[in-house]
Amino acid sequence: MDMNDLVIISVDDHISEPPDLFDRHLSGDLLASAPKLRQTAKGTDFWEYQGLKFPSVGLNAVVGRPPEEYGMEPNSLQQLRAGVYDVHARIGDMDVNGIAASLNFGSVFDFAGGRLSKAPDRQLAIRHLQAYNDWHIDEWCGAYPGRFIPCAILPCWDMDATIAEMKRVSAKGCHAISINENPTVIGLPSIHNAYWKPFFKTVNHLDMTICLHIGGGNPAPHASMETPIEAWISTMPMTIAVGAADWLQLDALQEYPSLRIALSEGSIGWVPYFMERADFSNARHKAWTNSRFPGTMKPSDTFKRHFLNCFIDDAFGLQNIQHIGEDNIAYECDYPHSDTLWPEVPEYLWPTVKHLTREQIDKVTHKNAMRWFRFDPFEHHDRKDLTVGALRAKAKAAGVDISPKSSGGARPLSEGDNRPVTSGDILEMFSRHDRVA
């Protein structure tokens, strides 16, 4: 086996939605009242909905730029690679990067639809959320069968509507759902509250996979406004540990032994320590905490039974695969965000997995993704057509252009300022971006 034989499924990528998002999924009043993509006089895109304004462009969607411009925040779709919003261009970008299939999170309503809960008319928001899922499942994922893992968002503020939407998308073949890693952040009860019981029951009944993506739930802390931004970038993935520890205590995990939870963008190298520490804390404290791990089951056993950990570039974690569990690891690309190694994913990935057995390589590159997400690209494609080598040959024939493109956007510092960019600079830039929207 060599690099070109890899079959790579990415379980975490992103879309910034195109302007015609709702056009083929609604009509009449519902289409008229659907979110609309607008642009300010300064050229900044935003979505307008029920009097609210949401930033259009997924923060940090910088794929394909020269590295000097990674910190420049895109303002409009025109400043992005077309693959970010156009599914046909996306397939080209996947091919050139050797990615066989991909799970995509949306941007406009955040990764888990939370922004829709702010709409004044929440009943109407449910209709638009359904149309959004139809676009995602039928139009985006449906355009290239076997190349996308559909992932729906839910109207979590209304549990009956949530259950109904889960049933609806499940019947359409969507088996993944994205919810906020910490619902208390958007004003909902915690995952330990009885409010969520029907949700977990339905996840189990419909055999769905819960995706928890960093960023919208538990905060990713940064020490101070003067802290250089690299510090914040470096600790961001690992902050999912707070959510992972929270979910690890969920009663539903003991009630439903098949429940599956994917931690998106959390990385893996810290996971062996996390499990060891969870076991230590349980062993030292269970005499007074009334914790719910039954019998001889340790937190680490529960973690391995229920959690999929995802990595972008994690050599140390992959050297310790036996401590994480070869069935608990999947690759993610994070296209088009700044961590993505597009278009060189195979070149980075291969050296970090080539010491593994063939079966382990297959598991972390695609078999775990297939099993955890109930997804089978080989129903639609021969395996040999989804390898890195085959996809890249196809991209070459199609002439996919990967040369870096300067593309504009907001700068965190004024021209010529060469002090380190800080957390405060980035927050100020983001807040200008939000104010314009």
Next chain:
Amino acid sequence: MDMNDLVIISVDDHISEPPDLFDRHLSGDLLASAPKLRQTAKGTDFWEYQGLKFPSVGLNAVVGRPPEEYGMEPNSLQQLRAGVYDVHARIGDMDVNGIAASLNFGSVFDFAGGRLSKAPDRQLAIRHLQAYNDWHIDEWCGAYPGRFIPCAILPCWDMDATIAEMKRVSAKGCHAISINENPTVIGLPSIHNAYWKPFFKTVNHLDMTICLHIGGGNPAPHASMETPIEAWISTMPMTIAVGAADWLQLDALQEYPSLRIALSEGSIGWVPYFMERADFSNARHKAWTNSRFPGTMKPSDTFKRHFLNCFIDDAFGLQNIQHIGEDNIAYECDYPHSDTLWPEVPEYLWPTVKHLTREQIDKVTHKNAMRWFRFDPFEHHDRKDLTVGALRAKAKAAGVDISPKSSGGARPLSEGDNRPVTSGDILEMFSRHDRVA
């Protein structure tokens, strides 16, 4: 070599201060105005100072209790093992646990003296802080030469006084100082601010070691009030990563290549991932972040040059010692807090280090502590008298009693309630504790 041959130095333990704290270090008006230990009608100890009230008992000082009572918060010194506040009893508790020497953080003014900055008369607070350091260095550590690593607190709100106090304690043989991991939390400028330049210059000039203890600076997040407490306990050490990433970006590290920083209670198993991720973030982003790692120096190189990582029980980390650096790891006991493995430290420690070379074992158990803290117990004791076997023989002869003792305190749940204890329960209990004080 076997377990009984280990020489163990612990670089992180705690004291809850005794009532006669200032008696031998002040007189007249200064003694009269010094903090006083009081007790409420309900039997809860607190310190009174300049009209402020501070909790007396170090939270979680539960060593020596039956495990069922770990969650019961002690209210008074009488509910603690004497070793928590009495240095002679402490030596017995160290002996029985095979601990040759120990660095102790105080409790009443927090681990780094931050509470004193709230005093209305801060000039007076500086005098009392000096007396506190005198007590710690001369009376506590001085009682048993070679058994304690002195560690001073500083009046960081006044940089001139801070520099003066560093010089004063340094002249007394104290080479470690504890400061807040994130000074912005107590209203001071960030570590990247010019405010701290004289501090780092003096640390370097006096060859001191900076201790950053979790708990008083960057917050240790918990997902929700309904989250079972084991989640919070398990992620607490790892939250030091936010502080570590912040300090890793410090300009002074490039200016002073010998600067030494000890991360207290941060654990080690996550460190290889952290360094790998810091290098990745730097490599991907340095083109726009103006980061200050010079030439070919990577963040991981800087981390290894400047940071000491400490562990309580960390088998995975010790299996990966080559990824952390055998010169960058030291043992800590965390006596008397609930993570401590007292009085069985050697029994837990030995299986996790015995695969290492003799030199590596010596480094992680005591040589690194000696080098990083400029401390030499062998100036005062023969090595053979500080081994686990020798100290335990001494404790046996002295009749140190290690049987678990029921000792009272505040309960997080009412009697008979067997639901899981949550973050909210613990915060409510702590806030009752603070209100009483």
